[in-house]
Amino acid sequence: MTVTELYESVWDGVQLSAGYILDPNKRIYYAFLVTSVVLAFGVFRTSKIKGSFLHYIFNPRVWWGDSPKVDYAFLIFNGLVKVIAIAPMLVLGLYLSFYTKEFLLSKLGYPELQISSFWIVFFYTSTLFVVKDLSSYVVHWLFHKVPWLWKFHKVHHSATVLNPITQYRIHPFELIVNNLKGLFVFGVVTGCFDYLSNGQFSVFSILGVNVFGFVFMALGANLRHSHVKLEYPSWMESWVISPLQHQVHHSDNPDHYDSNLGSVLSIWDRVFGTLIKSREVTKIKFGLGKKENPRYRGFWQNLFP
Numbered sequence: 001m002t003v004t005e006l007y008e009s010v011w012d013g014v015q016l017s018a019g020y021i022l023d024p025n026k027r028i029y030y031a032f033l034v035t036s037v038v039l040a041f042g043v044f045r046t047s048k049i050k051g052s053f054l055h056y057i058f059n060p061r062v063w064w065g066d067s068p069k070v071d072y073a074f075l076i077f078n079g080l081v082k083v084i085a086i087a088p089m090l091v092l093g094l095y096l097s098f099y100t101k102e103f104l105l106s107k108l109g110y111p112e113l114q115i116s117s118f119w120i121v122f123f124y125t126s127t128l129f130v131v132k133d134l135s136s137y138v139v140h141w142l143f144h145k146v147p148w149l150w151k152f153h154k155v156h157h158s159a160t161v162l163n164p165i166t167q168y169r170i171h172p173f174e175l176i177v178n179n180l181k182g183l184f185v186f187g188v189v190t191g192c193f194d195y196l197s198n199g200q201f202s203v204f205s206i207l208g209v210n211v212f213g214f215v216f217m218a219l220g221a222n223l224r225h226s227h228v229k230l231e232y233p234s235w236m237e238s239w240v241i242s243p244l245q246h247q248v249h250h251s252d253n254p255d256h257y258d259s260n261l262g263s264v265l266s267i268w269d270r271v272f273g274t275l276i277k278s279r280e281v282t283k284i285k286f287g288l289g290k291k292e293n294p295r296y297r298g299f300w301q302n303l304f305p
Helices: 003-022 030-047 053-057 060-064 066-089 091-108 117-145 147-157 164-168 172-197 211-218 243-249 267-272 299-303
Strands: none
Touching: 003 030, 003 066, 030 053, 030 211, 060 066, 066 091, 066 164, 066 172, 066 299, 091 172, 117 147, 117 172, 117 211, 117 267, 147 172
16 A cells, blocks of 8 residues: 555545534434433433533533543544445445345245235334344443453443543454444345345335434434433333443443443343343443553553553
8 A cells, every 4th residue: 555545545534534423324423412412401400410511511521531532533543444444345245135135045935925015124124223233232242251352342441431432432353343243234134135025125214324223313322422321211221221321331340341231222131131220320430440441541552452
């Protein structure tokens, strides 16, 4: 790679990261940030927090301390990783979809199902969402339980302050694994529905986003990585991970390390015994604890853990 090509790749990575705020597929899309601010105001009022709402939301420690600076660095750096390493792999999802359909045709022949296009679209949309969420739980569980994988996942948990950009504080290795997982799920599920419907299907979407994912992000997904303690009713937290439940997952208390591993749904945590509800925790401090926090203070310390 020449110096010019490297420069262009870096610039593409920066533009990719900066464009997240205008991309409805990204959690920090401006509309989702607006709904998060509205929900944060509700928490501010009901919690009777002292001071102004603006200071509560834009506290300099939350947005411009040592920990947030590492978040921003990973946001930009991983944009470069996506341009160089991940973008060329996207075609794998299409290949896997094609070969999944061909495999099913060769083994089962043409299907004789008579299902309306509405139900095909509904089942495809919901199946893709649920299988993706379950696979995210499994991969997340592995990154917590397998020591050499935890070494990389520690980078995300090393944040001592949370803000919406902390979502992008992910080691490049974990980023690549997550994208490969997503491509695999997309390819297999899409191939199966292509076989069942002979290509007559699509996703129920809003602004091009899976409708289930859109609702999740609109209901304060950005507050998962924040100091805003938004909890859901107890019955709802048995089905969907609330922002406060995910904050518990980031707690430096060892009893909380392997809890609330779900991405959107808390069903998997409930089934596998890793669920902690908001009302069960009274105090949260983020990070890896006093002993390990200093080892993950800077960007390079996190990039080479």
